[in-house]
Amino acid sequence: MRRMIALALIVLTPSPILAQPGPDPAKIYAENCARCHQLSGKGLEGAYPGLAGxxxxxxxxxxxxxxxxxxxxxxxxxxxxxxxxxxxxxxxYARTSWGNMAGAVTGQEVTKAKAAAK
Structure with a gap:
């Protein structure tokens, strides 16, 4: 019984690595994309395209x-x-905001695309 409880505690205790959050998608977008594409995703007409749709x-x-x-x-x-x-x-963030319904992108997909472009 003690082994089962110990195993349950190990399994149910969050790993520090897993508990750390990843980058904040809205913040990354706001800091790197919104200047041109705007927080609304509508872009600036005649200058920068919108990402909504x-x-x-x-x-x-x-x-x-x-x-x-x-x-x-x-x-x-x-x-x-x-x-x-x-x-x-x-x-x-861009693929899932403003009514966009495309799938999320993973870091592994980005890494793979970088490697393929070399």
Whole structure:
């Protein structure tokens, strides 16, 4: 019985590694994307595109990841500006906010896209 209780305590005690939160998606977006794409996701007409309903934002994750990694036009590359987890958080925020219903992005997907682009 004592072994069962000890095992239950081990299993039910949160690991310090698992208990640490990841990057805050809204904060990462606000600090890195909102200047151009706005907190509302509507962008600035004639200058920066909105992300609400955007076909790249809501399309296949690899295309959105590549765009954020490498930038395009006036959009800077975030490859060396954000960690993979931070990039995944910002992308996930944009893909699931303002009525967007695309799936979240993981840090592993970003890491994989970086490796494929080398």
């Amino acid at each position: 955007d076909r790249i934002t809501t399309g296949p994750a690899p295309a959105a990841i590549r765009l954020v990694l490498d930038g395009k036009g006036e959009m800077p590359a975030f490859r060396n500006r954000l960690s993979d987890a931070e990039m995944a958080a910002a992308l996930s």
